[in-house]
Amino acid sequence: MDNYVEVNGVTKRFGDITAVEDVNFTVAEGEFVSLLGPSGCGKTTTLRMLAGLETPTEGDIRIGGETVTDQPPYERDIGMVFQHYALFPHKTVGENVGFPLKMRGVPSSEREKRVAEALEMVHLPGTMDRSPEELSGGQQQRVALARALVFEPDVLLMDEPLSALDRVLRQQMRIEIERIQREIGITTIYVTHDQLEAFSLSDRVIVLENGHLSQQGSPLEIYEQPRSEFVGDFIGQSSKLAGTIGVQDGESVLTTDQGTTIRVGDQPDFQDRDAATAFLRAEKLQITKESTGDANELEATIKAINYLGEKTMFFCELETGEELIVSEYGFTSVDAYASGDDIYVTVPSADTLLVPGDGRARELSA
């Protein structure tokens, strides 16, 4: 079923504030979709409307072909994992996981069996009689996941489930979540502000900006073909050059307002004299001491160097004052460079990402 979950023209207002405006998307059965965006972009509100914890002001929501827009959460068949686990402190781990089954009138003998299975699935066997407070943050989140899945709901909703965990644990849990989701094939909608989580887990990413759906697509599409300045800014690390499209020697070029010219490769979506912003991904730029003779080479001065281990970040400035950020992976000759050095930055023209300069979203030709 390609449109197992449907969000049709959904708007949510809180008084004068519009949290979500005219958002449309569908999620296929078994698909893992992330709602990605900065805080206040409406991703959590959208998830809460899917859960039934908020009612849309306009539009409707369908799950499994049934309109659920005005259904309270307890009549929907959804499992939800909350940011801070939301485990009941007065109930044992087993009672927590068994809660949705108890609410559905599952007899206690069967309940116990299914709770044990669910805890097995999240690698927490034998914790049934413990109090949630005795468990670590990561274990609590596993219990929350087991509790959201034990009744085999139609849809699994997760609201920033890893944000309360530390970095190492976050990575472990990310892999766990992926494993479990693939194992049982449940339709999953995952809210996060973390690009890494969204990209590594999702089949499809939906980027939200200020209550609007900004762009959706596979992680590759989102990263390699940002349609708007917002997506270009929010995803990845790039330098941004704003200017006008022109033609030079039969090739498309972008001339910035400061007078820098770079070749931007084949850009069928843009016409001569179109305003455009180019995003230059930091890892796609190269830094050299000597000129390589590349046509798309810019002279720059190093302002700062951040050695981060797996990569080194160079913060450079063009003569025009425009800034370029270059990251080199596995860079071992970092000592050869110092702040104040004059260097050359090569911009592979095929790797410049252009978005319209007037703030509109670009219509993808693909």
Added chain:
Amino acid sequence: MSSEHESGPFGVTDLVSDGEARERFWFGLRATLLRSNPVLKTVRWVLDHDRILVTGEAGLGIGWMVIFLVAPILYIVTLSFWKSAGAGVIVHQFTLANYQAVLTKDVDLLSLHVGNLYLNILWQSLKYGFLVTLVTLVVGYVPAYYLGRVVSRWKALLLLFVVLPFWVPLIIRYYAWILVLGNKGMLPTMLSVAGIQNDGFLYTEVAVITGLVQVLLPYMILPVYNSVEQMDASLIESAKTMGAGPVRTFYEVTLPLTLPGISAGVLLVFILSVGSFMAPALLGGPSNFMVANLIDMTFGSPNWPLAGAMGVVYLVVLFGAISLFNRFVSLDEVFGE
């Protein structure tokens, strides 16, 4: 900062208003006093002798308890074992006669003969206390829950309304109830206009309980509000997403998690209502006496040793009631381990 701020000798002095200058003067004076030798020397001496500080701190607390709690109780206990020679004369001689009178004899008071007056009235007090607590719990839980969950800029004001009655003296609040419940009062008049015949509600059990409920309601609302507010709202939401409707969410999640607040409120209201004096005195009739009224009358009769014995028995019974409550709800949980 801009250059105009640097004009005076102290930077900004020239721009300071009169009010600020005055404030600065008092601040300076305070600082001078605090830094003066006698103050500093005393503080240093105390700080150098930290054993004195620790003992002093503990001693202050213990001393306070001894002076205001232990000593009066010990006095009353002692009193209750002394002989009364009538007409207020106390003979300092050990006797169990007071307790015998309280527990076994029919007490003659205002020529009433109703079996063992003291035990009957004590029983009635406990009954009233139970009723008041029950009504307060039911009536108070709703606003407490609302206040604990609501997100509103009026919340502080609403909380103020809860404690506002404390600003009106108790006696005035009870007199207000006389105006409402008395036989030409507001409520009976309204009811007779509506065709319901009645003789007013004053000097009845209903009046005593109504008055007490109104007065003691904040003692229930505040602790329950506190525990509702401390409850993580996402717990309720997660219960709902797992299929629990409003009623089941309430008794599976909200009720157990607000139990500490409920217990604190129940305890406070029960103790205060059982021992209430003014409500039965002003709103109740002769048959609505409570134990505090009886003790007061005995003191005034004047038979201090007998009144002392009544007080001690009351204390023991109340303590027993609280212990019983403690068996069902651990008070350690309520007031922290």
